Amino acid sequence: MIKIEQLHKSYPIGxxxxxxxxxxxxxxxxxxxxxxxxxSGSGKSTLLNIVGLLDVHDEGNYYLNGQLIKDMNEKxxxxxxxxxxxxxxxxxxxxxxxxxxxxxxxxxxxxxxxxKERLKIALDYLDQVELKDWANHLPNELSGGQxxxxxxxxxxxxxxKVVLADEPxxxxxxxxxxxxxxxxxxxxxxxxxxxxxxxxxxxxAQTKRIVRLKDGVIISDELTKAAKAV
Amino acid sequence: xxFLFDSDTWQEIYGSxxxxxxxxxxxxxxxxxGIFLLVVLLGAARGMENGFNKxxxxxxxxxxFVWTQSTDTPFKGFQEGRRFKLTMNDIAxxxxxxxxxxxxxxxxxxxxxxxIHDFKSGDFRVSGDYPVLDQIQKKSxxxxxxLNENDILxxxxxxxxxxxxxxxxxxKDVMPIGQYIKINSINYKVIGVYKPxxxxxxxxxxxxxxxxxxxxxxxxxxxxxxxxxxANEGTDIEQMEKDVxxxxxxxxxxxxxxxxxxxxxxxxxxxxxxxxxITGMQFLTWFVGIATLIxxxxxxxxxxxxxxxxxxxxxxxxxxxxxxxKSIRQQIxxxxxxxxxxxxxxxxxxxxxxxxxIDSAFGQGEDAALINPTVNIPIILIAFATLIVLGTLxxxxxxxxxxxxKPIEALREE
Numbered sequence: 001m002i003k004i005e006q007l008h009k010s011y012p013i014g015x016x017x018x019x020x021x022x023x024x025x026x027x028x029x030x031x032x033x034x035x036x037x038x039x040s041g042s043g044k045s046t047l048l049n050i051v052g053l054l055d056v057h058d059e060g061n062y063y064l065n066g067q068l069i070k071d072m073n074e075k076x077x078x079x080x081x082x083x084x085x086x087x088x089x090x091x092x093x094x095x096x097x098x099x100x101x102x103x104x105x106x107x108x109x110x111x112x113x114x115x116k117e118r119l120k121i122a123l124d125y126l127d128q129v130e131l132k133d134w135a136n137h138l139p140n141e142l143s144g145g146q147x148x149x150x151x152x153x154x155x156x157x158x159x160x161k162v163v164l165a166d167e168p169x170x171x172x173x174x175x176x177x178x179x180x181x182x183x184x185x186x187x188x189x190x191x192x193x194x195x196x197x198x199x200x201x202x203x204x205a206q207t208k209r210i211v212r213l214k215d216g217v218i219i220s221d222e223l224t225k226a227a228k229a230v
Numbered sequence: 231x232x233f234l235f236d237s238d239t240w241q242e243i244y245g246s247x248x249x250x251x252x253x254x255x256x257x258x259x260x261x262x263x264g265i266f267l268l269v270v271l272l273g274a275a276r277g278m279e280n281g282f283n284k285x286x287x288x289x290x291x292x293x294x295f296v297w298t299q300s301t302d303t304p305f306k307g308f309q310e311g312r313r314f315k316l317t318m319n320d321i322a323x324x325x326x327x328x329x330x331x332x333x334x335x336x337x338x339x340x341x342x343x344x345x346i347h348d349f350k351s352g353d354f355r356v357s358g359d360y361p362v363l364d365q366i367q368k369k370s371x372x373x374x375x376x377l378n379e380n381d382i383l384x385x386x387x388x389x390x391x392x393x394x395x396x397x398x399x400x401x402k403d404v405m406p407i408g409q410y411i412k413i414n415s416i417n418y419k420v421i422g423v424y425k426p427x428x429x430x431x432x433x434x435x436x437x438x439x440x441x442x443x444x445x446x447x448x449x450x451x452x453x454x455x456x457x458x459x460x461a462n463e464g465t466d467i468e469q470m471e472k473d474v475x476x477x478x479x480x481x482x483x484x485x486x487x488x489x490x491x492x493x494x495x496x497x498x499x500x501x502x503x504x505x506x507x508i509t510g511m512q513f514l515t516w517f518v519g520i521a522t523l524i525x526x527x528x529x530x531x532x533x534x535x536x537x538x539x540x541x542x543x544x545x546x547x548x549x550x551x552x553x554x555x556k557s558i559r560q561q562i563x564x565x566x567x568x569x570x571x572x573x574x575x576x577x578x579x580x581x582x583x584x585x586x587x588i589d590s591a592f593g594q595g596e597d598a599a600l601i602n603p604t605v606n607i608p609i610i611l612i613a614f615a616t617l618i619v620l621g622t623l624x625x626x627x628x629x630x631x632x633x634x635x636k637p638i639e640a641l642r643e644e
Binding site for chain 1 (some may be wrong): 235238241245246248249431544546547548549550551552553554555556557558633636637638641
């Protein structure tokens with residue numbers, strides 16, 4: 001599903017440049033539940049942005065669903081994001097003046113699905129995250145956990161191949177963290193590839209494979225107990 | 231173009247406008263003010279033009295007036311400063327020589343006299359005229375009739391008096407027609423009362439008597455004080471004025487280059503100056519109006535630019551969810567066009583409303599300064615189209631700004 005070979009990325013800072021990713025090799029197969037761990041500055045967010053087509057790499061190859069990602073223009077990238085990827089952010093990133101339902105329906109709008117159909121599908125997904133009753137509430141009327149569940153529903157609504165979650169539990173307490181992780185596990189059980197970035201050991205432990213990053217290189221890549229238990 | 235008719239597009243725009251009510255209102259005011267000014271100023275200019283037109287309304291605007299003064303150049307044995315008068319012979323020559331150009335020619339003799347009726351009297355002007363005067367300078371008669379050919383032929387002692395003279399010389403509710411007034415110890419029968427026009431008028435309160443009667447009574451022989459000439463349609467009136475003056479100079483042994491001997495006023499030319507002034511004013515109106523409109527549209531662009539900055543994150547989210555740069559651009563441009571259009575409509579409505587108020591307050595009645603202040607529909611449509619085009623162009627800037635920021639930068643945590 002995701003295949004990365006010798007990926008390099010550096011950011012220019014003034015005259016110097018900061019070498020963030022120093023040759024990453026990573027292969028994630030369809031249906032995997034992977035977490036990327038590392039302290040801040042280890043390059044994990046950069047990796048996710050590149051995988052999520054929000055940023056471009058300097059060197060190396062990146063294949064998404066067997067397709068080589070190279071010289072992407074914005075339009076192409078937007079279409080691929082819409083088709084293959086679902087995003088979950090640490091700060092939820094819901095649009096504040098749209099209701100939960102409209103937020104979930106938004107990716108379908110960019111897919112060109114008509115409004116009636118869109119809202120029907122969105123409501124279905126809100127039901128899956130048990131927020132059907134909150135469909136017409138604005139984000140600021142929801143709790144953090146609820147917001148994240150809306151965000152997850154939004155990530156799933158286009159039936160993506162991969163769900164990319166950037167610190168999905170970073171802004172949540174332990175109880176809601178568990179419920180969000182359960183949700184991600186459910187998604188994975190249904191066959192979707194889930195790619196989580198976190199720095200919390202407990203969260204990582206609930207995934208099936210942990211990749212540890214340090215200073216832009218992978219220092220370990222191992223299956224967790226959860227995976228072995230299956 | 232399909233996206234224009236997509237209810238979803240409008241849903242998105244409605245959402246973002248509703249979110250920013252205050253800035254939407256402020257944005258709209260700029261353009262609203264511009265088109266409001268344009269409508270009101272154009273309407274006022276039109277009203278003024280109508281007012282001027284009414285002023286010249288019952289006067290043939292292609293008229294030339296000619297009178298004599300004194301020569302400024304010695305010629306054919308005559309000394310400088312010679313005084314002379316127009317004669318009936320001149321009239322006959324002009325009539326035959328310029329039969330194609332001249333439509334109407336009215337020779338006139340005028341004087342002032344004490345006019346008496348019973349025990350009332352007043353000093354008024356007395357004018358000897360031909361019936362043709364009524365065609366050059368339309369008289370609206372309250373009672374009776376104007377002079378006719380019969381009065382001329384029979385040198386009838388009849389007079390047409392003004393409304394003010396009637397009020398001054400006659401008791402209230404006395405029918406003046408058929409009554410006699412005394413001018414210079416001679417009795418004249420009043421045959422008509424006219425209402426002086428409240429537009430341009432060279433005669434004031436004047437008693438019109440037949441030209442032939444005037445000649446007899448005041449012993450003017452074949453002398454003529456001055457004349458009014460109107461030209462046929464399609465005649466170059468300035469050229470005609472020059473030709474007529476040259477002919478007259480020839481008849482009176484005046485040097486062809488003599489500037490002072492004849493005085494003349496070309497009404498067409500004078501009116502031309504005023505219409506030129508009005509045209510200038512309309513041009514100014516357009517200039518001010520369009521400039522204000524452009525300023526208003528720039529304000530919209532400016533505010534959209536600010537909102538784009540404010541909405542960077544939202545735009546980032548949308549792009550992460552699969553919005554193409556094109557769809558983002560379309561939305562912002564459409565927002566710009568939508569705002570300008572709404573503002574334009576409101577401006578036109580308010581402008582028309584103010585014109586309506588101006589019209590009710592100053593636009594009606596006898597002495598109206600602005601008559602029927604209106605703006606043509608095509609002009610409004612042109613202004614409106616300009617507005618939409620400008621709205622689109624100005625929307626391009628914030629739309630571009632919205633898409634140059636990479637989604638990752640837009641999404642970066644603060």
